[in-house]
Amino acid sequence: MLEELRISSKLKSPQYIFAICVLVPVIAIYTIIRIIPIGGTIFLGFHKWDLINPVKPFIGLRNYIRLVQDELFIIAIRNTFVLALLSIVISLGIALGLALILNRRKMRFAPAYELIYFLPFIISWVPLAVIWKWMYDPTYGIFNYLIGLVGIGSQGWLVNPKLSLYSIIILVVWRNLGLATVLFSVGLKNIPAEYFDAAIVDGAGSFKLFRHITFPLLKPITLYLFVMSTILNFAIFSPVYVMTIGSQGAPGNAVRVLVYDLYENGFRYLHMGYAAAEATLLLLIVLVLTLVEFRSMRYKG
Amino acid sequence: MKREMMKKRMTALIITFVAGGLLLVTEGISQAKITLTLWSGFSELTPVYELAIKDYESLHPNVSIKLATFDLRDQERKLAVALPSGTGPDMIETCLFTSYKYMEGGCFKKLPAELLKFRNESCFSYNIREVDDYGMPWFGNVDGLYWNKTMFMEAALPGPPKTYKEQTEYAQKLAKYDAKGEVIRSGYSLRLSGAGSGVAEKLWIIGVMPYGGRIVAQAPSGKYHNGYNNEAGRNALKLYIDYLYKYKIDSFKVKHDAEAFALERTAMLMREAWVVGHMKQHAPDVDYDTSILPVVSEYNLRSGLGQTYCLYVTKTSKNSDIAWDFIKFIENPKYLKHMFLNVGWVPTRKDVSYEDVYKEAPQLRNLTYKDYNNVQFYDPMVCTDEIYTKLAERLMAAYTRKDLLDNPKGIAKVIAEAAEETDNILKEAGLYGEK
Numbered sequence: 255m256l257e258e259l260r261i262s263s264k265l266k267s268p269q270y271i272f273a274i275c276v277l278v279p280v281i282a283i284y285t286i287i288r289i290i291p292i293g294g295t296i297f298l299g300f301h302k303w304d305l306i307n308p309v310k311p312f313i314g315l316r317n318y319i320r321l322v323q324d325e326l327f328i329i330a331i332r333n334t335f336v337l338a339l340l341s342i343v344i345s346l347g348i349a350l351g352l353a354l355i356l357n358r359r360k361m362r363f364a365p366a367y368e369l370i371y372f373l374p375f376i377i378s379w380v381p382l383a384v385i386w387k388w389m390y391d392p393t394y395g396i397f398n399y400l401i402g403l404v405g406i407g408s409q410g411w412l413v414n415p416k417l418s419l420y421s422i423i424i425l426v427v428w429r430n431l432g433l434a435t436v437l438f439s440v441g442l443k444n445i446p447a448e449y450f451d452a453a454i455v456d457g458a459g460s461f462k463l464f465r466h467i468t469f470p471l472l473k474p475i476t477l478y479l480f481v482m483s484t485i486l487n488f489a490i491f492s493p494v495y496v497m498t499i500g501s502q503g504a505p506g507n508a509v510r511v512l513v514y515d516l517y518e519n520g521f522r523y524l525h526m527g528y529a530a531a532e533a534t535l536l537l538l539i540v541l542v543l544t545l546v547e548f549r550s551m552r553y554k555g
Numbered sequence: 556m557k558r559e560m561m562k563k564r565m566t567a568l569i570i571t572f573v574a575g576g577l578l579l580v581t582e583g584i585s586q587a588k589i590t591l592t593l594w595s596g597f598s599e600l601t602p603v604y605e606l607a608i609k610d611y612e613s614l615h616p617n618v619s620i621k622l623a624t625f626d627l628r629d630q631e632r633k634l635a636v637a638l639p640s641g642t643g644p645d646m647i648e649t650c651l652f653t654s655y656k657y658m659e660g661g662c663f664k665k666l667p668a669e670l671l672k673f674r675n676e677s678c679f680s681y682n683i684r685e686v687d688d689y690g691m692p693w694f695g696n697v698d699g700l701y702w703n704k705t706m707f708m709e710a711a712l713p714g715p716p717k718t719y720k721e722q723t724e725y726a727q728k729l730a731k732y733d734a735k736g737e738v739i740r741s742g743y744s745l746r747l748s749g750a751g752s753g754v755a756e757k758l759w760i761i762g763v764m765p766y767g768g769r770i771v772a773q774a775p776s777g778k779y780h781n782g783y784n785n786e787a788g789r790n791a792l793k794l795y796i797d798y799l800y801k802y803k804i805d806s807f808k809v810k811h812d813a814e815a816f817a818l819e820r821t822a823m824l825m826r827e828a829w830v831v832g833h834m835k836q837h838a839p840d841v842d843y844d845t846s847i848l849p850v851v852s853e854y855n856l857r858s859g860l861g862q863t864y865c866l867y868v869t870k871t872s873k874n875s876d877i878a879w880d881f882i883k884f885i886e887n888p889k890y891l892k893h894m895f896l897n898v899g900w901v902p903t904r905k906d907v908s909y910e911d912v913y914k915e916a917p918q919l920r921n922l923t924y925k926d927y928n929n930v931q932f933y934d935p936m937v938c939t940d941e942i943y944t945k946l947a948e949r950l951m952a953a954y955t956r957k958d959l960l961d962n963p964k965g966i967a968k969v970i971a972e973a974a975e976e977t978d979n980i981l982k983e984a985g986l987y988g989e990k
Contacts, residue, residue, distance in 0.1 A: 304937070306639045306660030326945075393810040393820060407737055410807035413748040415955050498750030499628065501812035505951035506750035506944070521635045523941040524656060 292537070299531035305524045317531035327532065329507055330515035331539075333419055337511060338487035341426040346479055348427070349434030354468075356435070357442040368439055372432035379429075383496035386425045387412065391502065412497055415508035422509055425493055430486075434479050441475040442468070477551040481544050488540050489513055512536050588619045589874050591881070592644035595622065596630035599832060600648075603894045607885045618877055628751065638662040638869065645872035646882065650864045651687055652752075656937040657867075663689040664868045664875050670883060677886075681861040681924050682903040686935040690865025691882050692903035694894060696827035698760055698859045699845040699922045703729075706822040715823075715846035719765065719794075722823070722849050726804040729822035738806035744821035745795060745805045746812065747954050752943030754950050756860065761825055762791025764858035764929055765851045771934050771942060771977070778988025779934060779981050784974030792953060792966050800960045807955070817841060828922040832899030835916070845918040847926055856929040863903060895919060938984040942977050949973040 264270060299317055303310040321327050352371065356364040374382065389396050390411035398408040411421045449467050458466070469476075491513040497504045498514075506514070516536065520529030595604060601624050608620045623644070625633060631653055637643035638657050647654075657663060665688055666674065674683065674691060682692040702715045706729050716722035726742030733739050746757035759770050768787025771779050783791070798804040805811075805821075813830045815821040817838035824830070825848060834841060850857055866885070868878040891902035896912045901922055913920045924930050933939050949969065959965045981987035 304656075305635060306656060306662065326948075391810070392808050393815075393818070407733075407735060408808050410748075413807045413811075415952060499626070501746055501749045501753065502810065502814065503749040505748050505754075505948065507948040507952065518944070521632045522944065523938070524635060 295530045295533050297530075298527055299534045301527045301530075303526045305520075305526045310527070313527070317528045318535075320528065321531055321535065326507065326510060326515055330510045330512045333509065334488055334490075334511045337419065337423055337426065337490065338484060341423050341430065341487055342480065342483045344423070345427040345430045345483070346434055346476070349431050349479075350438050350472075352431070352435045353438030353442055354464075356439055364439075368432075368436050371435045374429045375432040377429075379492035380496055382429060383425070383493040386493075387497060387502070390421055412504040413502065415505045418497070418504035418508040421504070422493055422497055426487065426490065430483065434483075437475050437479060438472065441472045445471045473551055477547065480547050480551065484543050484547065485540055488536065488543075491517065512539075588617055589877060590619045590621060591646065591872070591874055591878055592621045592623065593646040593648070593881075594630060594633070594644045595624045595648045596627040597648075597898075597900075598624040598626070599829070599898050600624065600894065600900070603890055603898060604885075606893060607881075607887075607890045611881055611884050615877075618881075620881060641871045643869045643871060645869060645874060645878045647867050647869065648693060648864055649690075649867065650862050650933075651684055651690075651935060652862065652933045652939055654687070654690060654865070654867060655935045655939070658687065658689055659937060662870050664870055664872070665689055666691060667879055670879060673883070673886075677906045678903045679905045679924070681930045681932075682863040684863070684932065684935070687865065690863075690867045691886070692863045693866050693885070694900035695863045695903050696829075696860065697901045697922045697924055698825055698827055698848060700848050701816055701824045701826060701830055701843055701845055701918075703816070703819060703822045704842040704844055706819070715844070716849045718849050719851045723798070723802060723804070726798070726823060727802050730804050732803070736803075738803055738809050740819075741805040741809050741811075741815065741821040742802075743798065743804050743823040744811050744815050745798060747799075747805070747807060748811070748951055750944075750947075752940060752947055754947035755943040756947075757825070758791050758795065758950055759931075760848075760858065760860050762794050763787050764860075764931055765848075765854060765856055766790045767854050767856060769931055770946065771936075771939075771981075772990075773934070774988030774990060776988040779936065779986050780988060780990055781974035781977040781981075783977075784971055788970045788974065789963070789966050792950070792959070792970060793963075795950075795954055796956075796959045796966070799954065800957050816843070827899075828901045828919060829899040831916055831918050831922070832897060834918075835897070835899075843918065845921045847921055857927040858929040858931070859924050859927050861924065861930040861932045864900070936981075936984065936986050938980050938986065942980050945976055945980065946973050949976070 298310075300312060300314060301310040302313045302317075352367075355361065356367055388394075392398060392408055392410050392413065395411070397411055402408065409417060412418050445468065449471075450463055453463055453467060490511055494504075494509050494511055494514045495517070498506050498509060506518075512532070513536070516529050516532045519525045519532060593604065593608075595601075601622065604622045604624075608622060611620065612618060630647075630649070634643065634647065634649070634653065634657070639660065639662065643662070654663070670691055671688065678692045679695070682695050700715055707714070707725075710725070710728045712725050712728065716725050722743065728742070729740075730738055730742035731740035745761070746754050748754065755770065763770060763783050764787075766787035768785055768791070769782035772782030774780055799806065809815065810818060810820045813824065813826055813833050816824045816826075816830065817834055819838075819841060831845070834843065847857065848859065866882045868875045868882070872878050886904060888904075888907045891904055891907055892909065892912050894900055895902050895909060896916055896919075899919070901919075902909070909919070949972070953959060953969045956965070956969075959969070978987055
């Protein structure tokens with residue numbers, strides 16, 4: 255009884271009222287723009303709806319059953335995993351290397367280099383993809399010019415289905431490199447120099463310094479980058495969409511990623527229920543991957 | 556006395572307020588403009604629309620028409636969201652390929668009787684679809700063969716090919732190669748890539764139609780089934796594979812399409828009439844001409860795709876009378892000729908003389924279907940885009956397969972699998988009918 259009274263009086267205190275007043279609009283907005291649409295999407299996944307007809311018959315798990323048998327969905331999953339995995343591993347690997355170089359004590363103009371690496375990340379995907387489409391042009395593109403200098407014949411970077419996904423991975427790596435480099439640099443700057451000095455006194459070499467001091471202390475940033483990159487790369491759409499437009503564009507299936515497939519099913523073929531089921535599976539995949547990453551790289555303070 | 560003075564003052568004040576109010580309301584009414592919106596999927600048409608809108612607005616000062624042009628694919632995406640939700644524009648320009656599903660969904664208003672009569676009397680027959688009583692035909696895509704006169708002269712070729720046999724021979728002579736034997740200039744530019752249905756559409760026109768096939772054929776029941784799991788479909792794919800790997804007329808490693816033609820990176824191209832406008836704008840110095848498409852001698856089918864872009868008025872338009880009036884206004888020969896000459900899209904009106912346009916752009920003269928005996932159309936069904944886009948994806952994968960060269964079994968397998976997918980899409984849509 256006393257406890258209840260205490261809680262009740264606490265809730266009436268000005269601090270609590272203020273906190274509630276501040277939180278309610280945020281929670282309301284979050285509910286409207288996040289929770290309700292996610293719930294609506296999950297609900298729609300059990301229905302057949304063509305976007306035009308107001309009738310939405312309930313079809314149970316049929317969309318999910320069709321999805322797991324859908325060749326294009328399997329291609330999209332495979333391409334998304336390849337794109338996400340390769341671009342994360344390559345961009346984080348190169349970014350860590352660059353951050354280590356930029357954080358050497360004798361390195362001059364390091365902030366300027368960081369700024370240059372970071373620039374692509376602040377440019378929107380669409381203009382970037384349009385520019386890269388030109389760079390991949392088979393006749394006038396710079397890539398064919400460059401490989402021509404070392405005696406390699408010109409390639410259909412986007413048009414050739416065997417190359418097109420990798421061409422997009424190169425673009426994704428290039429764009430994301432800057433953010434990862436800057437974040438790794440911040441992490442490296444926060445490692446106290448005394449740790450390295452003490453280890454050097456104990457006779458540790460460069461590799462041991464990296465393995466036992468640098469890498470473990472960069473774990474929180476590495477985890478953050480892994481999680482963020484996974485979410486961003488699984489949700490990638492704009493560069494794929496732009497790169498496939500027009501007769502010089504990439505074949506859709508060769509670069510088909512989950513969101514692109516979802517877009518085609520939803521807004522091109524008007525299979526909204528089917529696309530909603532696909533979106534729900536995408537949500538689950540990203541959720542599971544994020545949990546796996548958290549578990550495997552658990553940061554213990 | 557005082558009370559009377561007060562009364563007079565009050566009356567004067569009320570009169571002043573009422574008069575002022577009336578003046579304001581009248582001014583408001585005279586200034587209130589009726590605004591209509593028009594969405595187009597072709598940015599190159601902007602000058603044509605702008606000219607017509609300017610003229611229309613000067614004749615109707617109380618009307619304002621806002622034009623929004625998008626990339627064709629973007630427009631399709633916007634329509635998918637806007638039309639069912641009733642947030643679309645008053646007028647849209649699109650073709651049956653896209654519009655049929657919205658017709659079925661009741662998103663458009665029917666053509667008024669007067670415009671229906673006008674359409675039936677004044678448009679080319681291949682621009683009219685019986686199923687479409689909603690859109691006013693505006694322009695059509697008429698396919699033609701573009702050929703580079705300079706390259707033909709250099710190769711001592713007499714003129715555009717009349718048969719497929721000639722086309723193949725000429726293309727081999729016109730293609731150029733580097734020291735390693737790689738194509739650096741294609742003899743004939745095929746559509747080999749790009750998302751969407753374009754790749755399948757081009758195979759349909761270049762390959763399937765001339766051999767007497769179709770992508771979708773109508774069953775006796777009125778429903779549909781694939782029309783290419785046959786000799787026509789197999790010949791079509793064989794033609795592409797032969798052009799790529801046997802005759803090396805084209806390659807994945809060179810530029811394609813109108814851009815390649817404008818940059819003189821290809822000698823021949825099958826494309827719609829808009830390429831004339833493209834060439835005028837981007838490559839005015841290239842010496843080229845057009846011709847009707849060649850035929851496969853054994854079949855003698857002069858084939859082309861009859862696709863018409865119409866102007867529709869949406870169900871939610873509050874000013875449909877004005878919208879229809881504007882649509883009739885834009886069918887004026889002044890705008891049709893402006894579009895034909897400067898953009899290249901072929902007007903649908905047959906009762907207008909285009910001689911003055913042909914004088915300025917003689918290449919446009921051949922871009923008509925008057926001598927064609929096999930003009931085919933997209934069938935009116937909701938899953939058209941899905942059928943052609945998914946077929947296109949399969950074709951793009953097949954085009955990279957060198958092992959399909961001289962491999963009739965491999966080609967038959969690719970075509971049979973694609974045809975099965977087409978039939979499955981039709982079944983899912985409830986439109987499949989046995990042959």
